[in-house]
Amino acid sequence: MKQIYPIALFLIIALIISVSAAASYYGKLTSSPQPSPTQSPAATETPSGSPSPSPTPTPAPTTSPSPTHTPTPTPSPSPTFYTYQIINTYAHDTNAFTEGLVFSDGSLYESTGQYGSSSLRKVNLETGSIQQIYNLPEQYFGEGITIFNNTIIQLTWKEQIAFLYDKNTFTPEGNFSYPTEGWGLTTNGTQLIMSDGTANLYFLNPQTYQRTGQIQVHDGPNPINNLNELEYINGTIYANVWLTNRIAIINPQTGQIQSWIDLTGLEKTTNPNPDSVLNGIAYDQENNRLFVTGKLWPQLFQIQLVPSA
Numbered sequence: 001m002k003q004i005y006p007i008a009l010f011l012i013i014a015l016i017i018s019v020s021a022a023a024s025y026y027g028k029l030t031s032s033p034q035p036s037p038t039q040s041p042a043a044t045e046t047p048s049g050s051p052s053p054s055p056t057p058t059p060a061p062t063t064s065p066s067p068t069h070t071p072t073p074t075p076s077p078s079p080t081f082y083t084y085q086i087i088n089t090y091a092h093d094t095n096a097f098t099e100g101l102v103f104s105d106g107s108l109y110e111s112t113g114q115y116g117s118s119s120l121r122k123v124n125l126e127t128g129s130i131q132q133i134y135n136l137p138e139q140y141f142g143e144g145i146t147i148f149n150n151t152i153i154q155l156t157w158k159e160q161i162a163f164l165y166d167k168n169t170f171t172p173e174g175n176f177s178y179p180t181e182g183w184g185l186t187t188n189g190t191q192l193i194m195s196d197g198t199a200n201l202y203f204l205n206p207q208t209y210q211r212t213g214q215i216q217v218h219d220g221p222n223p224i225n226n227l228n229e230l231e232y233i234n235g236t237i238y239a240n241v242w243l244t245n246r247i248a249i250i251n252p253q254t255g256q257i258q259s260w261i262d263l264t265g266l267e268k269t270t271n272p273n274p275d276s277v278l279n280g281i282a283y284d285q286e287n288n289r290l291f292v293t294g295k296l297w298p299q300l301f302q303i304q305l306v307p308s309a
């Protein structure tokens, strides 16, 4: 028995070494094919649709926006109010259903409405007499006018067509169409500005007559509808509001009404026609004269604005 013991011990040690080596080898076989998380194709795949093979940028450290960086809503300033002082009074044709009024080169240009009596006129300011007239075909209801370069542009009410005329001869030069009703028209020198009886004003390219933008006119949060005859005066848009005695002075960038002009009492007529309302604003830039009148009114007024208390 004494000779067997060392041999048995040797065999036991050899067996332990063999089993250990085999276990180690087997462990390598089973562990090596497993990809590490960093080698996972899913982990390196770019997001679906992303054309950029570059690594995803590290997001900037997220910081809570400080109160000073939070956009502060700009409160709409309350409109100021004006009344008026009459500077001059002129005669106005009581058959003129005024829908457009412009002052240019010493004369008034007027567009009149009503089917069958719509017209484009050049009017002597001092006398009210008609110097030149173009009568529209009876199926057209004349509306706002403006002058761009040497062309007079005249809207129609529901016909969705504007007529172009040579300013000097009133010779028709063409037309263009638009998708809304036509009410008022003016120009800021680079664009035409048009109303359609809603609270919207539309900006048109004066060469292509394509619409390039629009604003909604509002007094604070309230849209103001029925915007009618227009006049662009010193960076603002003046607009008659149909069936009222008020003219709105509008910021052309925001649509916010900056001021109201109350012209109550200006009309002295007793014309029972409910359509005989204030409409028509013209401005003599050279002499800073503001003219207003109304549909079928016997008078046209030069007025000056007076801040209201």
Ligand SMILES: [Ca+2]
Pocket: 100, 101, 102, 185, 186, 229, 230, 231, 280, 281, 282
């Ligand atoms: Ca006007």
